[in-house]
Amino acid sequence: MGRLLAIIFGALTVGLIAVGTVHGSKTTHASTPDGAVQAMFDNVKGHDWHGAYAFVAPSSNVDEGGFTRDLAGRNGSLRTYSQLDSVNTRVLHESENEATVRTEIKYATAVGASFETRDLKVVKDDGTWKVVWPAEKEVNVPPQVIPVNYLRWDIIWRGAGDDWGAQNVENPNCRILSMHAVERDGALIIMGEVVNEDTVPAFISVGAVLTDSSGKDIAEESSFDKLSHVLLPKEVSPYRIDFPGIKKADVKSVRMTHNWMLVPASADPVIAVLHQRIEKDLTGRTVLKGELLNESGQIVNIPHVLATFYDNGGQVIWVSDAYSDHALLPQTPQPFSVALRDDLAANVHTYRVTVNHYSLNSREN
Amino acid sequence: MSSPSIAPSRQVTLPSRAIPLSWVLLLALLVHGPLLLMQITNDSYDADFHKFFAAHYATHWFNPWNEKWFTGFSQTTYPPMEQQWMALFSHVMGLNLAYIFVQLIAILLLPLGVYKYARIWVGERAASYAAIGSVLLGSLASLVYVDGQLSTTWAAPLYLMALGYFYEWARENKMLALCKALALTMAAASAHHVTLLFASVIFTIPVVVTAIMDRKREGNDATVAGVVIRSAIFAALSLVGIIVVLLPYWLALKANPIKQMPIPHGSRENFFSQGWLAVNYIIVPWGAMLLALPFIFLKGLKESRLRPLFIGFWVTMIFGLGGTTPLPRILLGMLAGVVNAITGANVHNPFDILTFERFSFWANLMALPIVALGAVVLIDRYGRKAAFVLGALGAFSVAMAVSWPVYHPIHDAPFSTAEVVSFLNRDGHDKYRYLTLGFGSKMSEVGIYANASSVDGEYNSARLLPEMTQYGSAQLTNSKYYGTNGIESLRAVLKHAEQYGLKYIFVRDPYYEPLIAFAGWRKTEVYDRGNVSLWVKDGIPPAHKTPYGTPPTRMEGILWGTLPIGSSILALVLVLAFPDKRRKLETIEFPLTSSEEPVYREAL
Numbered sequence: 007m008g009r010l011l012a013i014i015f016g017a018l019t020v021g022l023i024a025v026g027t028v029h030g031s032k033t034t035h036a037s038t039p040d041g042a043v044q045a046m047f048d049n050v051k052g053h054d055w056h057g058a059y060a061f062v063a064p065s066s067n068v069d070e071g072g073f074t075r076d077l078a079g080r081n082g083s084l085r086t087y088s089q090l091d092s093v094n095t096r097v098l099h100e101s102e103n104e105a106t107v108r109t110e111i112k113y114a115t116a117v118g119a120s121f122e123t124r125d126l127k128v129v130k131d132d133g134t135w136k137v138v139w140p141a142e143k144e145v146n147v148p149p150q151v152i153p154v155n156y157l158r159w160d161i162i163w164r165g166a167g168d169d170w171g172a173q174n175v176e177n178p179n180c181r182i183l184s185m186h187a188v189e190r191d192g193a194l195i196i197m198g199e200v201v202n203e204d205t206v207p208a209f210i211s212v213g214a215v216l217t218d219s220s221g222k223d224i225a226e227e228s229s230f231d232k233l234s235h236v237l238l239p240k241e242v243s244p245y246r247i248d249f250p251g252i253k254k255a256d257v258k259s260v261r262m263t264h265n266w267m268l269v270p271a272s273a274d275p276v277i278a279v280l281h282q283r284i285e286k287d288l289t290g291r292t293v294l295k296g297e298l299l300n301e302s303g304q305i306v307n308i309p310h311v312l313a314t315f316y317d318n319g320g321q322v323i324w325v326s327d328a329y330s331d332h333a334l335l336p337q338t339p340q341p342f343s344v345a346l347r348d349d350l351a352a353n354v355h356t357y358r359v360t361v362n363h364y365s366l367n368s369r370e371n
Numbered sequence: 372m373s374s375p376s377i378a379p380s381r382q383v384t385l386p387s388r389a390i391p392l393s394w395v396l397l398l399a400l401l402v403h404g405p406l407l408l409m410q411i412t413n414d415s416y417d418a419d420f421h422k423f424f425a426a427h428y429a430t431h432w433f434n435p436w437n438e439k440w441f442t443g444f445s446q447t448t449y450p451p452m453e454q455q456w457m458a459l460f461s462h463v464m465g466l467n468l469a470y471i472f473v474q475l476i477a478i479l480l481l482p483l484g485v486y487k488y489a490r491i492w493v494g495e496r497a498a499s500y501a502a503i504g505s506v507l508l509g510s511l512a513s514l515v516y517v518d519g520q521l522s523t524t525w526a527a528p529l530y531l532m533a534l535g536y537f538y539e540w541a542r543e544n545k546m547l548a549l550c551k552a553l554a555l556t557m558a559a560a561s562a563h564h565v566t567l568l569f570a571s572v573i574f575t576i577p578v579v580v581t582a583i584m585d586r587k588r589e590g591n592d593a594t595v596a597g598v599v600i601r602s603a604i605f606a607a608l609s610l611v612g613i614i615v616v617l618l619p620y621w622l623a624l625k626a627n628p629i630k631q632m633p634i635p636h637g638s639r640e641n642f643f644s645q646g647w648l649a650v651n652y653i654i655v656p657w658g659a660m661l662l663a664l665p666f667i668f669l670k671g672l673k674e675s676r677l678r679p680l681f682i683g684f685w686v687t688m689i690f691g692l693g694g695t696t697p698l699p700r701i702l703l704g705m706l707a708g709v710v711n712a713i714t715g716a717n718v719h720n721p722f723d724i725l726t727f728e729r730f731s732f733w734a735n736l737m738a739l740p741i742v743a744l745g746a747v748v749l750i751d752r753y754g755r756k757a758a759f760v761l762g763a764l765g766a767f768s769v770a771m772a773v774s775w776p777v778y779h780p781i782h783d784a785p786f787s788t789a790e791v792v793s794f795l796n797r798d799g800h801d802k803y804r805y806l807t808l809g810f811g812s813k814m815s816e817v818g819i820y821a822n823a824s825s826v827d828g829e830y831n832s833a834r835l836l837p838e839m840t841q842y843g844s845a846q847l848t849n850s851k852y853y854g855t856n857g858i859e860s861l862r863a864v865l866k867h868a869e870q871y872g873l874k875y876i877f878v879r880d881p882y883y884e885p886l887i888a889f890a891g892w893r894k895t896e897v898y899d900r901g902n903v904s905l906w907v908k909d910g911i912p913p914a915h916k917t918p919y920g921t922p923p924t925r926m927e928g929i930l931w932g933t934l935p936i937g938s939s940i941l942a943l944v945l946v947l948a949f950p951d952k953r954r955k956l957e958t959i960e961f962p963l964t965s966s967e968e969p970v971y972r973e974a975l
Contacts, residue, residue, distance in 0.1 A: 008673025015685060016668055022689065022696035027643050029697060087882055091855050114854035117886045118862055211891050211910055213869060230866045231889040263869075265910025269893070308885050364885045 039105035039128040040095040042135035047093040047111070050077050061137055063129050068141035076142050081333035082307040082366050087116035088331065103130040108288075117231070117308075117329050123288050145338045152303035152336060157238075158272035159207050178204035180266040182212065183242065186322055187260060190347070194249040196260060197325045199314065202237035207271035209236055212245045213263040218256060225249050226263075232327050234312065234362050236271050243360060244314040246325035275302030277309065279359040280339060284346060292351040294344045298361060300334035307333050310362040313344040318355040334363075387751070389495035390503060395482045399506040402766075403478045406516065406773060407471045415519030416781055419815030420829045421454055422466050426819045428458035429466075433932040435619070436922035439818045440828025441836055442804065442871055443916065447619035447923050447931055448627075448833045452561035453477070453525045455936045466819065474515060477524040481505045484528030487535030488574070489740035491581055492680055501743035507765030508739075509658030510732040512772035517655075517781065523729045526566035527736060529559035529942070534578045541582040541601045542593050547949055549601075553608055554942035560613040561935035564620065565725070567613065570733050573687050577737070580679035616934045619927040626921060628716075629832050632843040633723035635853065638693040647779060652693065655775045656731040658768025660738065666745045667738050677741060684737040691731035699727065783809075783879075788817050790898035791877050794905065795821040802913040804873045806864070807848045808887075809880025814848045817877075824914060826864055826871050835919040838863035851882050858886070865890050872914025876906040 042061050049058035055074040062073060079085025091112040098106045105128045113120040127138040164174040184198035194216070202208045213228035227247050234243035282296035294313050300306050308329060315324040328344045346354065412418060424446055427437045432455075435446040453473050460469035482502035489498035505511065514520040533555035539548035560567040579602050586593035614621060642648045654661070671681030690699045703722040710718050749757035776782075788810075795801055801823035807814045815829050826836065827847040834840055842860035844853030850861040864873070865887065876887055879902060884894075892906035923931065 008669065011672035011678075012665075012668040015672065015681075016665075019685075019689070022698055023643070023692070026641055026692075026694065026696040084885070087885060089851075089854060112855070114858060116851070116858065116882050116884075117889060118858050119855045209891075209893070209909060211908070226867075226870055228866060228869060230862070230891075231886075233891075235889075235891040267909050310889055362889060364888050 037134070038097075039100055039135045040097050040107050042128055042137055043095050043107045043109055043126055044093060046137050047090060047109075051090045051093075053078075062139045063131055063136035065129065065131075066137075066139040066141065068139050072141050072144065073139055075144070076139070079331070080144075081305055081335065083333035084115055084117065084120070084308045084329055084331040085113075087308075088113040088120065089115075091119070098125065104128070105135070113331070115329070115331070117310075120329065120331060122331075125288060145335055147336055147338060154274060154302060156273040156276065156302075158274070159270055161268060161270050175268055177267050178202060178206050178208040180204070180208050180210055180237065180264070182262055182264065184322055185260070185262060187254060187257075188323075189254040192251060194252040194254055194257065195246060196249070197244065197246040197322055199242050199244050199322060200233070200237070200264070201242045202239060202266075205239045206268055207236060207238050208266045209269040210243070210264065210266045211235060212247070214247045214249075215261040215263060216249060216252060216257045217259050217261065219258045221258070224256065225252055231310070231362075232312065232325060234360055236269060238271060238273055244312055244322065244325040244358075246327075275300055275304055275306055275334075275363065275365070277301065277306065277334065277361040277363065279361065282357065282359060284351065284354065284357070287343065292346045292348050294346055294357060294359070295341065296359065297339040297341050298330070298334055299339050300336055303336050304365065304367060305333050305335055306363045307366050308364040309334050309340075309342070310364070311342050311344050312360045312362065313346075314358045314360075315346060315350065315354045316356045316358075317353050323353055324350050387496070389499040392483065392486060392499065392502065395486070395499060395502045395506065396479055398503060399479055399482055400475075402506055402769060403475065403515070407475055407478075410467065410471065411516050411773065412474055412519065413467055413470060414776075414782065415515070415517055416812060417519035417521070417829075418470060419812045419819070421457065421519065421521050422470055423815040423818050423829070424449065424451070424454040425457035425461060425469065426466060428455050428932075429461050432458070433925075433928040434922075435928055435931050438824050439821075440825055440830070441834055441839075442824060442826055442914070442919065443922075444828065444830075444833040444835065444920055445619075445623050445923050446833075447623045447927065449830060450522065450561050450564050450567075450617060450620060450935060451931060452558065452935045452939050453521055455932075456939075470521070474521055474524070477521065477528065478506070478511070478515065480528035480532075481511065481524065484531030484535075485736060485739055488531035488578075488736070489743060490535060491538045491578060492677055492740045493744055497740065497743040497747050500746045501739040504739045504742060504746070504765065505736065507762075507769050508732070508735050509660070509768035509772040510656035510728075510735045512769045513656045513775070514729065514732055516773045517776055518728065520729060522563035523566055523732065526559045526563035527570060527733065529555050529562060530566065530571055530574050531736065532946075533559060534574055537575070537602075537605055538578050538582050540605060541579070541598045542585055542588075542591050544593070544597070544601065547945075549605065549608075551942070551945045551949070552605060553612055554938060554945050556609045557612045557616045557938035558942040561616055561938050564617075565729070569690075569725075569730075573683055573733060574737070577679035577683040581676060584676060584679070612938075616938050618934075619923055619931045622927065623923070627835055629724070632841060632856075633719070634831060634843050634845045636726050638727040639722065639725075640694050642692060642695045651775070651779065652691075652728060652731070655772050656691075656728065657735070658771055659764035660735055660742065660768070662764070663738070663742045663745060667741050670744055671738075671741045680737060680740065684734055684741075687730050687734035687737055691727055691734045693727035782811055786813070786879065786902040787899045788813055788820075788903075791817055791903060791905075792820040794896070794898075795823040795875070800875065802872075803875060803911060804871050804914045805875040805877065806873060807877045807879065808850070808861075808883040809878060810848045813879075814846065823875075826873055836864070836917075837919075838867060851880070862886065862890075868908060868911055871917065872912060874908055874911040876908075878904050878906060 046058050046061035059070045059073050091114045094110040096108045098108050107126050107128050109124045109126050111122045128135050129138055161175060180200060180202045182198060182200050185196060186198055187194060187196045196214050200210060200212055211228060212233055215223050216225045218224050227249050229245040229247050232246040237243055278299040278301055280297040280299055282294060284292060284294050287293045298309055310327060310329050312327045314322055317323045324347060326344050326346060330342050332340050334340050427446060437444060437446050457469045457473045460472055482505050485505040486498045486502040489501035514524055533552045536548040536552035539545050540552055583595055583598045586595065586598050637648055638652055640648055642652045671677045689696055700722040704720040707718045707720050710716065746761055795805060804824050804826055806825060806827055807817060814827060818825060829846055831845055839860055842856040844850060844857035844860045847861050847864060850857035876892055878884060887906050892908045894904050895907045896905040
């Protein structure tokens with residue numbers, strides 16, 4: 007009796023483990039085109055680069071190192087601060103030996119979620135599906151000397167031991183140029199532009215407090231990263247402040263809050279914005295596309311693009327931003343893409359792109 | 372020069388009687404004393420959390436409102452007993468040694484608790500072997516030296532002891548046993564709430580069933596109804612006692628039900644999905660006990676008296692496997708369904724909130740009486756060889772658990788927080804709030820010594836800030852380990868820096884630098900030879916009170932400062948003032964010819 011019960015409980019234990027293991031197994035196989043893509047990204051998620059490379063078609067003409075650098079990032083770019091979060095696949099087209107799989111990839115990055123959509127070609131190779139991975143061209147900048155002639159502002163603050171009455175350096179003059187409130191997708195959004203009118207650089211932050219009809223504050227938010235916090239003399243930055251869950255009708259007034267102060271800064275690196283145009287992306291959404299060109303001799307690790315869209319009256323009608331997951335190498339153009347609301351696309355008359363940056367070797371970070 | 376004479380070896384025989392508990396306690400001291408004094412446990416995962424709570428009690432005994440985490444939270448959200456003892460001892464020996472000392476007491480209590488619990492099913496000799504086994508458990512070493520689960524290691528032995536006395540009350544109607552059982556139960560509840568909710572039930576049910584089965588044993592003449600009624604009396608009185616002793620905890624829970632989104636935890640995964648999970652949650656905590664599993668199954672189901680204990684063990688073991696089997700999720704989901712049906716509440720499946728490593732510890736404790744029977748058989752049959760092998764296996768289990776962080780580090784390289792604390796405590800910097808990123812559990816160390824308040828904290832259940840509870844991530848300082856949820860939670864908090872007076876961010880991990888740089892913080896100072904950098908945001912107003920959470924009333928503070936620790940003092944007084952009646956043993960002739968357990972008769 008005891009032995010029989012022991013066998014029953016033992017079998018029950020093993021059975022439960024088996025059920026849990028089989029049920030929880032996320033193993034995918036390359037027996038279908040999207041299965042091959044999923045299997046490749048499952049390995050990427052587990053940082054098994056060699057395992058992931060096994061799902062790459064030989065015709066891709068990419069070596070394992072290059073493939074790994076494509077996915078894990080290079081040059082201290084945002085991709086190197088990322089972890090693959092999830093992958094959704096959909097077969098767009100499939101024939102006997104070839105298929106196209108739309109792959110929506112979500113990364114968890116150091117600055118928030120990042121999304122990428124790719125249409126991956128999948129081919130049958132020895133009976134199994136393999137992914138044709140389009141290798142990224144690794145640009146080798148030729149050896150050269152890049153002379154730099156940029157402005158830089160250093161500051162000597164009043165020391166602790168200075169005489170009483172010694173003047174400190176004054177804060178710069180900045181001004182909010184415009185402010186425009188709209189309600190979109192259940193959120194009140196305040197946007198506009200701010201300018202540094204001074205001859206010295208400024209560190210700025212802009213926020214807003216909403217008050218209701220009784221004069222009570224109902225919400226307070228800041229522009230966070232939708233603003234260039236360091237403005238050089240005469241430089242203009244857009245700002246955008248989101249109030250999720252607030253309706254415009256509930257707001258009586260908006261009190262803008264700001265802070266400007268003098269900071270050391272440099273005009274380096276200079277990042278040019280080239281070939282800007284509005285078009286549709288793979289999924290049919292309206293985007294502003296273009297190229298960033300790092301004109302300095304130092305790598306810009308994480309560029310952050312802020313786009314301001316104006317109507318024909320010159321009013322700011324939308325501000326959006328995007329982080330590029332590729333570093334900007336010196337003298338090397340790098341494409342960027344910033345989303346624009348489809349319902350506003352027709353009203354956009356002009357646009358302006360400014361670029362923030364984070365560099366590992368920057369003295370301003 | 373003549374060769375030294377060699378004395379003829381004496382015949383050393385192994386005891387065929389119970390090992391005295393004083394020897395077992397000495398063994399516990401010998402094994403764990405040096406490890407504790409090496410302060411290994413001070414680097415465990417939750418050690419600084421307990422020290423943080425204790426540091427507050429040391430200076431604000433009757434005021435459990437602590438403003439150093441989450442912009443303010445109530446410490447009545449976590450049972451305080453062992454932390455209050457630490458607070459008391461810290462005045463004499465400092466916080467680090469107080470933690471070690473209180474942990475040592477828990478370790479010394481464990482063999483006493485296991486012995487008392489094991490005696491329900493096995494004789495004194497096997498119970499003493501079980502007590503020895505409890506000292507050498509891999510799961511104990513894992514909880515003490517890796518996880519830092521001081522509360523779990525305190526509560527378990529108190530419950531086990533309480534149940535030993537409950538068994539006496541249920542069968543023999545001993546009023547003194549009831550008093551001891553109640554006092555110990557209240558003390559155990561004051562030590563740990565999760566143990567109260569789960570282990571107390573898991574440990575108790577086999578004892579109730581066994582008490583019913585044993586109602587006529589050893590000259591008793593109890594009836595089923597009598598045992599059941601006495602069990603119900605004990606349950607009712609325990610319930611009242613626990614409600615009273617932890618009243619501020621229940622009030623805090625009612626005022627702020629836990630709304631935290633589920634936070635990922637390895638113990639909820641399938642342990643066979645990744646190699647390290649299997650090692651971390653099965654091989655390390657179970658250690659040599661894995662070898663005994665076939666015996667536990669066979670012996671535990673062969674003898675009818677052991678079956679309730681075995682079934683309790685088996686269920687606990689399955690829970691200890693976390694997400695490896697579907698059973699815990701199903702059973703806890705059903706439990707939540709019942710609670711929702713009765714109360715009309717909307718309780719989520721507790722599976723997504725609980726962590727399951729402690730269930731392995733509880734399963735180990737429940738298996739010990741059965742394993743001890745195997746040890747008796749082995750030692751009787753193989754003598755010293757068996758004792759040596761069993762001892763070596765126990766030692767290996769402890770060694771493996773203690774050394775596991777060396778092979779699977781839970782901390783980054785050590786770094787000093789002294790300069791961080793120094794900065795926060797000078798020049799009025801504590802007017803603002805701060806945040807640490809990449810500090811791990813060192814965040815609590817900063818919290819202990821800094822006067823300033825942080826928006827972050829280590830105790831997830833006390834979090835009320837919506838920026839934290841809405842996302843499935845734990846501490847902000849570890850945001851990157853929680854993927855998109857973690858960083859989104861961090862972004863949400865940083866967006867509201869003005870409201871929270873969050874001016875200073877100390878960064879240990881450069882991973883976080885891009886986000887805070889783009890959000891407007893500027894690097895201003897570097898500490899600990901570049902290990903830590905200070906980032907400052909200008910224009911942040913000084914911190915003020917936030918609307919989240921309500922401080923406990925003065926009366927709640929007084930209750931919190933007296934009843935939980937009072938219950939432990941009461942239990943101590945009862946156990947010491949009214950020691951158990953010694954049982955007179957029959958002399959057992961040596962050599963033993965039978966492996967059967969001797970029959971014990973109680974002295975009159």
